Every structure is written in structure tokens, then in C-alpha cells.
Amino acid sequence: MVLEEIEKQLLEGCRRGESGAFRELFERYKDKVYSIALRYSGDAGAAEDIAQDTFVKLFAAIGGFRGDSSFESWLYRLVVNSCFDHKRRARRFLPLLAGVFDLLRAPGASALDEALREEMSGQIRTVVDALPPEQRMVVVLRYTQSLSYEEIGEAMGCSAGTVASRLNRVHKTLGRRLTHLAGARRVSVRSE
Amino acid sequence: MSDPSKNWMENELARQLTPVKAPASLWGRIESARRAKHHSRQAGWILWPAVATLLLLASGDLVWEIGKARASLGPLTEQDLEAVTAGAGCDFKSTDPVQIERWVKARANMDVNLSCGRAGNARPVGASLIRKRGAVIAAIAYEVGNDSATLLVSDKHSLFRWNRDYAIAWSGSRETGARDNQSACSQCHMDARSQL
Numbered sequence: 001m002v003l004e005e006i007e008k009q010l011l012e013g014c015r016r017g018e019s020g021a022f023r024e025l026f027e028r029y030k031d032k033v034y035s036i037a038l039r040y041s042g043d044a045g046a047a048e049d050i051a052q053d054t055f056v057k058l059f060a061a062i063g064g065f066r067g068d069s070s071f072e073s074w075l076y077r078l079v080v081n082s083c084f085d086h087k088r089r090a091r092r093f094l095p096l097l098a099g100v101f102d103l104l105r106a107p108g109a110s111a112l113d114e115a116l117r118e119e120m121s122g123q124i125r126t127v128v129d130a131l132p133p134e135q136r137m138v139v140v141l142r143y144t145q146s147l148s149y150e151e152i153g154e155a156m157g158c159s160a161g162t163v164a165s166r167l168n169r170v171h172k173t174l175g176r177r178l179t180h181l182a183g184a185r186r187v188s189v190r191s192e
Numbered sequence: 193m194s195d196p197s198k199n200w201m202e203n204e205l206a207r208q209l210t211p212v213k214a215p216a217s218l219w220g221r222i223e224s225a226r227r228a229k230h231h232s233r234q235a236g237w238i239l240w241p242a243v244a245t246l247l248l249l250a251s252g253d254l255v256w257e258i259g260k261a262r263a264s265l266g267p268l269t270e271q272d273l274e275a276v277t278a279g280a281g282c283d284f285k286s287t288d289p290v291q292i293e294r295w296v297k298a299r300a301n302m303d304v305n306l307s308c309g310r311a312g313n314a315r316p317v318g319a320s321l322i323r324k325r326g327a328v329i330a331a332i333a334y335e336v337g338n339d340s341a342t343l344l345v346s347d348k349h350s351l352f353r354w355n356r357d358y359a360i361a362w363s364g365s366r367e368t369g370a371r372d373n374q375s376a377c378s379q380c381h382m383d384a385r386s387q388l
Contacts, residue, residue, distance in 0.1 A: 026219060034214035048218060055222045056229065124204055143202075143209040174201055 007071060014062045022059055030055075032145060033079050039140045040083045042129075054082045069154065076147075076155035080137055087133055123177045131170060138166045282318030282333055292319045296330045296345075304330055304345050313337045 010028075013021025030051070037050035057078055065074055128139060134156070141152045149160035149167075156163070284295045289306035296304045300321050314336045322329045332343040 030214040030218060031211060035211035038212055039209045048215065048221065051214065051218055052221045052225055056225045059226060121204065139205065140209060143205045144211055171198065
């Protein structure tokens with residue numbers, strides 16, 4: 001309730017053109033916006049461009065925000081649109097899941113286990129990289145921001161059912177690729 | 193696919209897609225972009241009267257050019273004919289109609305029939321070629337008694353407002369008229385300017 005009140009005051013300040021309010025709003029949401037942009041684009045430069053576009057649009061259009069939906073939903077919609085716009089402009093993005101191998105190198109893992117982990121992560125990366133923009137965005141919003149299906153649907157202008165079906169499709173695609181590797185990994189773990 | 197595999201996959205996705213901190217330079221970029229946008233909007237307001245003025249001038253010029261083009265496409269006025277006659281002179285002097293016909297044919301590839309066989313006091317004295325509105329006009333100078341007249345012949349039918357190939361410009365009374373070659377001949381040979 002207190003948070004809502006602070007946000008309301010911030011939005012009012014932005015509508016009046018107060019630069020302090022803009023800055024505070026930016027500080028509150030910059031990481032969320034940048035994270036989505038980075039995880040979607042896979043490139044830090046592109047992510048900065050997307051985040052910049054999003055905030056410039058946000059500050060220009062904030063006078064028209066009527067509060068029919070929550071501010072966060074509105075912001076997510078702006079980010080999603082900026083990502084899609086940027087994707088259309090840039091055509092090609094660098095791989096989505098940068099630094100995956102470093103993350104997977106857990107200490108104490110056996111050589112075989114590590115190799116399998118790398119292989120599986122590589123498969124995930126390949127599949128996610130090749131996803132159509134809408135499916136990729138569903139994955140990013142789900143796993144980067146932990147949004148519910150309803151929230152994702154609101155941000156992307158589709159129903160929660162569509163979100164569920166898109167995620168399900170992604171899981172199945174990934175599952176098909178990983179089934180044999182996952183089995184091999186379980187065998188490897190058991191044998192240790 | 194088994195649940196442990198699915199859990200592993202979901203955990204893996206969540207781990208690889210963790211939120212990150214925005215770079216510190218982001219606010220500076222946004223401020224610059226906002227300032228640039230603001231300036232370009234201001235520049236737009238300054239530029240638009242200039243653009244509107246340019247457009248107005250361009251459209252005025254276009255209307256003027258269209259008017260000019262239309263005028264040049266229309267038939268020659270009586271003043272035009274007089275001006276043509278005044279500047280005609282005589283590039284080829286001859287009183288022989290056949291010689292004049294040949295000269296016009298050779299120079300302008302135009303067939304002019306001056307041998308109407310009528311008796312009278314009109315006789316050719318020479319010819320010249322005039323270029324007007326992209327067309328060639330053969331100007332045949334005549335002496336008609338104490339007066340002089342110029343028979344103008346063009347192969348561009350729309351050049352004379354009577355929509356004929358022939359026109360006559362009289363120097364004395366400044367009357368002009370248009371006829372086919374037969375009536376032009378009869379006008380000169382009869383010296384019947386009153387009928388024009």
C-alpha cells in the first residue's frame with residue numbers, strides 16, 4: 001500500500017515533468033528493463049539501446065498513462081515492444097545465453113558430468129536462440145522476471161492460455177533435445 | 193520427458209537468464225537521447241515555416257510553369273503572327289513561285305503550293321523560315337499592289353488558331369487571316385482584304 005502510494009506520487013511527478021521523479025522511476029525499474037533487454041537480445045550493446053528506447057518512450061508517453069492497468073504491466077509492454085522493434089531493425093542477435101559454460105562449471109563435478117552439462121547447456125542455448133521472437137520473449141519474462149502467465153500475457157497482449165501453450169512448446173522442444181543427454185547424466189551421477 | 197529432467201531444464205533456464213544490473217552509463221544515454229529528441233522537436237518548429245514557405249514558392253512556380261506550358265501549346269495569336277511577319281525578312285529572294293517552293297522544300301522539307309494559276313497583282317518576292325514554339329513556319333513575302341503581305345505556312349496544324357496550315361499577315365492594315373492555300377491565294381490575288 002505504501003509502495004503503491006510512492007509509485008503514484010512518482011508518476012504524478014513525472015507527469016508534471018519533474019526530473020527528480022524521472023530519475024527515481026528510472027532507478028526503480030532500470031535493472032528489470034535492462035535484464036529483459038539483455039536476456040532477449042543476448043548482447044550488452046543492443047540491451048542498452050533497447051533500455052534507452054524504452055525509457056525515452058516511457059518518459060514521453062507517461063502523461064497518457066491512465067492507470068487502467070498496473071504501471072509495471074505497462075512498462076513490461078513497452079520493453080517487449082522495444083525488444084521486438086529492435087529485433088526487426090537489427091535482424092540478427094548474438095547468442096542469448098552468454099557465459100553459460102562458466103555458470104555450469106560447478107566445483108567437484110566429474111569430467112563426464114561436466115561434459116554432459118556443457119552438452120546439455122549447449123543444446124538449451126541452441127534451441128532458445130532459434131526460438132521465434134514471441135516464444136523467446138515468453139521464456140525471458142518467465143525465467144528472468146518470474147512473471148505469472150497472466151502477467152506475461154498482459155505484457156505481450158495475449159491470453160494466459162497462449163503463454164502456457166508457448167512455454168509448453170518450448171519445453172517440449174528442449175525436452176526432445178535433452179532426453180537422451182539427461183538420461184546419460186543421471187547414469188553418470190548414480191555411478192559416482 | 194521425466195520430471196527431474198524438466199526441473200533441471202527449468203533450473204538451468206532460470207540460472208542462465210538471471211536478472212542483471214543495468215550499467216551506470218544508462219541514465220546518461222537516456223538523458224542525451226531525451227535532449228536530442230527535444231532539440232529535434234524544437235528544430236522542427238523552427239524549420240516548418242521555412243519548409244512551408246519553400247513549398248508555397250515551389251507550388252507557385254509550378255503553377256507559373258504550367259501556365260507557360262499551356263500558353264506555348266496554344267495557337268499563335270494575331271500579335272504572334274504580326275511579330276513573326278515583322279521579323280521574317282527574306283532569306284531567299286525570288287519572284288518565281290516554283291523556286292520558292294523548292295527552296296522551302298529543301299530547307300524545311302515542307303510542301304508549299306504557291307502556283308495557283310490565278311491572275312492578279314500579287315507576286316511573291318522571297319521567303320524565309322521562322323522557328324516558333326518548336327515548329328517551322330515558312331514565311332512567303334508578297335507584293336500586292338502597293339501593299340505587302342506575308343503568307344505563313346506551317347506543317348503544325350495546331351499552330352494557327354484557325355486550325356489550318358495557312359495564314360496571311362498583311363503588313364499595311366495589320367489584318368491577319370487564315371485560309372487553306374486556295375483561299376489564301378484568292379485573297380492575295382483578288383486583293384480583297386475587306387473580305388478577311
